[in-house]
Amino acid sequence: MDFVTRGFQGRPRGRDERLPPGQYLTGDFPVLSAGPTPGVDHDEWELWVATEDGTRHTWSWQELMALPAETVTVDIHCVTSWSKLDTEWRGVSLDTLLADVETAADFALVHSYGGYTTNLPLEDLLDGQAWVAYAYDGDDLRPEHGGPARLLVPHLYFWKSAKWVRGIELMLEDSPGFWEQLGYHDYGDPWREQRYQGD
């Protein structure tokens, strides 16, 4: 239980029910990443899904563009405490990408151009909860925000929405990703404030 900070009132507030605990609203779109922004041309871009038995499915940029796309408006929540409401993205649902993938896996390790990884349960990628997004607010997704394409899993803290996504490894066992090995929570539910290990 937190003690009251002497003299602290905070901003005037009507409690916004769309804001998870400990989050504040931002109007801009901050950028966080661990290294340089990788430049990936559409010609060289490829997305792969690998299953636990080594089967590989791949999509070129043209193949991704040919898949049915969805425009979604979602709230996003960063572990560094900012949230942004009603962000508009366009991309391909993971339900579409994984429709013909045969797997018994329960976990996914997502890989990015540049070497970043993040892990999440496979069920969190399904049932209309996750997309490979390539447009933001009506424009091509800019490189610093993860373009050409990033994962979008808005119901988890935003480090799970891997920028510059290049592959999804489906696995029988959970395996921690980049930030998860460095003390961040394995699952990252903003509504339960799962920021760090032990939350």
Next chain:
Amino acid sequence: MTLVLDVDGWPGHLPGQHVDVRLTAPDGYTATRSYSVSAPERANRVELTVQRVPDGEVSGFLADGLAVGDAVRLRGPVGGWFVWRPGQPGPVLLVAGGSGVVPVMAMLRARDVGSPPFRLVYSVRDPDDVIYRDELAAIAATDGADVHLVHTRRAPDGDARPTGRLRETDLVAAGWGGDDPPTCYVCGPTGFVESAADLLVGLGHAADRIRTERFGPSGP
């Protein structure tokens, strides 16, 4: 402004890590922000340098509302990537923009006689914006760290470098690095970090030796 906090049972931290500061109002409302630790571990003492953000809910309170002896809730240390571990091999290139100098200052301050060479490239708008000015001058004058200031708008009289944004020549120094590639730490506002990291990649630094941290009102 720099805050010095005494924390019972502090587990210690590495240079470059940050902490979460959480303020709680009487009705239970909380506000949390991340701040970099600006000095290496000293007993239970945690030193934070906080940039005051216009209309900042937390930084404004820390600047104006907090008195000596008051308690705040601290969580951390956080972050295991943007850190320099004393004893880690190889030279260190620090590239900071504005208040992004705070976590790399903790790295500079953590050096000892056996540490590898350090170089700090620090970009500011004008000479008045330099944080830790006297200490940086002392470091540059006396021991194994090189400090290079980049002034984007106005330089002090006699500065040979024309004003302007960080460029490739700022990141190259004669007799430094050489065959022993440095680990690079880049911290600052997003635009600065993007451009500095791109310049480093262009100069041949391996992407996996460039660690970045964005700094600003909405980031950590």
